[in-house]
Amino acid sequence: MIEFLLNNEHVSIEHARADLTVLNYLREHRKMHGTKEGCASGDCGACTVVVAEPKPDNTLTYYSLNSCVTFLSAIHGKQLITVEHLGTTKNMHPVQQAMVDKHGSQCGFCTPGFIMSMFALYHQTETNRTLERHEINTALSGNLCRCTGYKPIINAAMEACGQIPNDQFTAQTSATVKRLQAIRAKSSGGTEKLLLPNTRQALQQAIQANPQAKLVAGSTDLALEHTQQLKPLDTLISLSHLPSLSRIEVTDDKLIIGSACSLSRVQGSLIEYFPSLNEIIERFASLPIRNQATLGGNIANASPIGDMPPVLLALNATVVVDNGKAYRAIAIDEFFTGYRQTKLAPDEWIDSIQIPLPTLSQMVKVYKVSKRFEDDISAVCAAFSICLDSKGCVLELSTGFGGVAATPVQCSHLKEALVGKLWANKQVLDETKSILENAFTPIDDVRASAQYRTTVVANLWHRFWLETNHATQAIETRVINHA
């Protein structure tokens, strides 16, 4: 059984196709047409809905999702909130009223999605204050509007969000939490075709019993097989209901992130230790995708242009995999074996990712270059981590690159050429730049030419050199300043 609250209605689903998306459930099964399909690939945000989930303190956390790439497994035990439930034309929600007042809708097709993203932002505000433009950009990074140029939408978000929330939802918080906890208290969920194991053993058995079934966590990539390639996904096993896969722990020397943690959750922990990673995470797809997509999924997909693998390569992370009986640790630089191939065995899943905590002298920068800042796939992604000794000579260097080879890769030559050298020496830069210019043989594709990728990888190294020598250089290097 999949159980959730659809707005205020308790819904139990016993039989449904495993690949039924939340969007198709709403539009086709429930004839709720407020939520729109613009692309069915998580790129436009017209289908944005909000999910509310109980927090340990018995309040609710609200976050946006792209319903077009979400399966029902993701909303089990949660409240699914759609635009129809926010308000009526006679009694609008503050975010709806602000959009009307600021002339934020033209053709109106993207509007419900914007309303839902703004509604999530409305509920994330904890004190009364004026929001920064940056916060609005982040909250609405997954919503495309082709008509307005966004200015009135930004104005509406400024107007409506940034105050302590006070709406029908806050008034019903405790009742909603109780209803959701009642669902969650039941021993297990899922259907015959959509399995929601909540222990290691149950997951192992599910895989054994359904060897053809795909594992699904965030589904933001897997769902495309269904929505874009029209492939049926008959049976799915969700990784989202095992508490252990959603853990984040810190030991003396490492950060351990469960594979099913959403990137939005990962962001909070990761930037505590590596503040400079905020930029790459904020440029990782869009907020609704990050709310859903998982760190484990981004690694298991082994895309040559995934944004997190280069970071994890530079941070010397370890991937811990599990088959229900034993764990095994694989260094990240050995994990990727070919184009979209990994060392993961058919009966294994990724348990967690372990990242060594930073040392005092470690400097980490990650650069992504794409045609658009928000929600675009890298032409090139480059991650650099360097440690200097007290004299400014290089002790350690590790790197990770995306978009330059069939898998995410390191450049070990760079380290060999650099260790022991004085980092501030411009000649060192010039020498090592040519190493990078010859390190890879990237391809030409729709995102960039091989030539551009090659040049930019070397130039990003130059940027890294400038930025990590900033005490002496004081050179501006970025067209967008990252808060």
Added chain:
Amino acid sequence: MRKLLEQTGSTPTIKHESQEVGKSTQHESAQRQVCGSARYVDDMPEPANTKYAAIGISRATCGTISAINLEKVKASLGVIDVITAKDVPGHVDIAPVFDGDPVLADGEIKFSGQAVFAVLADSMINARRAALLGDIQLIETTPILDVDTALSHSSFVRPTHDMIAGNAGQALAAAENRISGQLSVGGQEHVYLEGQVSLAIPEEEDRMHIYTSSQHPSEVQKLVAEVLDVKLNRVVVDMRRMGGGFGGKETQAAQWACIAALLARRNNCAVKIRLPRQLDMIATGKRHPFENDYEVGFDDKGRIQCAKITVNGNCGHSADLSDAIVDRAMFHADNAYFLGESHIQGHRLKTNIVSHTAYRGFGGPQGMIMAEAIMDAIARKTGQDPLTTRLNNLYDNAERNTTPYGMKVENNILPDILEKLSQSSEYWQRREAITTFNQENPILKKGLALTPVKFGISFTAKHLNQAGALVHVYTDGSIQANHGGTEMGQGLHTKIAQITANEFGVSIDDVEVTSTRTDKVPNTSPTAASSGTDLNGKAVQNACIKIKQALAEFYASQCKAEPTEVVFTNNKVCLGEHSIPFVELVQQAYMNRVSLSANGFYKTPKIHYDRNTGKGRPFFYFAYGASVSEVTIDTLSGEYAVNRVDILHDVGASINPAIDKGQIEGGFIQGMGWLTSEDLRWNEKGHLTSNNLATYKIPAIGDTPEIFNVDLYDRPNAEDSIYHSKAVGEPPFMLAISVWCAIKDAISSLSDYQIDPQLDTPATPERVLQAVTTITQGTSND
């Protein structure tokens, strides 16, 4: 009495008092849009017997079809029917103007992605899955994929056209200074958020009712009738709203309506077709890519004496609207500048890609960018600031005021707009600050540019400049207005409601603007060419005046006075000392058998163009504007940011300032996308590779500049347009050329402004870095 009917608004004898016009009234659907209750075609309740259609396309690019095997398609789960071109009872060709657009491929494949067959199934996904199973055999031929190849093969969809003033060749030979260049101008995918969709509902016998997302319901009606081989009066097309159009639903919505209608007729069931995004991007036309070049002669002050400009539009496999689109590129190759002796030539190249179509600006942007490229080139050559060069070359109101096509530029307000904008944006102060910044920063460079827009308003196909309306007053005083224009988000219905309310002196809450229906107003023009409010506003006003006339005569007879003194204001009708609530007069009029319904009509005056001579007055008037953009580029990666934009734009006397600003801001950002991140790519086989929203990037929220000042230039239109407003849909799109020029300005700083960098569009980070590399290596294109 009769003369009153001929009044068209500028000085109506039966007065209205301006209450609703000029106000920033909210969009008529805003509340329903934010609540999710505004219905689009895919949201409408479906008739009980609705089935779903999908199309099967050719993956090959060009050749003759030798066999189509559809057995697997027919055997696929849930399939009800499969059709090809031979199953079309009427016309197969659904081309809008010139032949060449079969509803389903008719023996030949002209481009990769062409629809070959259509499937009907019991669900959308079953139809789409079945559509993948077709086996289309082709005797393949070598495709022509680019402008150069098409030129060398003399592959044209329409004949070349010339606009000639004087003898440019001779003048160029004698010119003091000469400069030449070329520019590759990218196309653009519309990315209307609502994809193409139609619902066809068969009615009695051979009648058909169509719901569609189309800018041109009358054409959909005609084409559906023609493919079904029935009379036009058997087909009704109903269009409430589009989730964006931008030109992409002017001609290219019809094919899907026709396919739905064909399947609906054969199977006697309602049929819905909705293209998934990727197929929508593959199977429908886009803004035309152009390959243009120029040669200009100019004096030592940088003033143009003569010019030859050639624009080469890549039209795709058929003419569609390309004749008029390339014409418009030619009409705007001068932008705001007097070219002296000039020769504008436009080629319409036929290639084996999707047939390109209307897109906001309709070729104008691809022509206008040439004028701005020329300004930058002259500025770098003469060492002037580009703004100085632009000011020197503007059309003036005296001698230098005739376009290459012989139209006088009257009431030219651009000199004043540029003066005001350069002051309000502090152009010259910022120029100094930027020079300093660039001297101090080795990696980042800033650029600044102010560019004007002069855009001609009217369809260049004269017959399209007409509109009809139908207005009803009901006995409770509420009013329904219907007209031939379509609502795609631009606020047309809102402005029409304002006009109607204003005419009757009532509140806008009493006015309902209904869906666009071919049975209410016949033979309408597409909602395109920025003309929606100009044409339909006048037609609705004309209908309102007729009803007011009847009411005025009735009231005057009651009061024993002259009807010419009647005023409609404040929900009342007043005549001298007499006054009556509007609703009461309406009820009395009804009881006295006075008609409370009227149709209205309008045709644009003054316009003509002779294609044989290349001379005329194709435009009723020009809309003007200017923008200043400031950008920062990163010379390491080619990335850039647009930091600040200031716009001053002319909408005449605004009917709705909020809606007009919305059009300006939205048009600007859309234009910026065209010139920066929106990168259409076809591979060497002619397959579109940027075929989804993961690979084709329109501006996102972070691309809106932090400082974005938009002001309306407050002066009524000198021509007698509706309330002396001006069209606003397309002109602001081209304000974004200032972003492209500012990026070039930043790159040019690397040569101390000696070199005008070659920067084809879209100016992606990759192209910017390429230009940076070229300029720093000391080689330049000129």
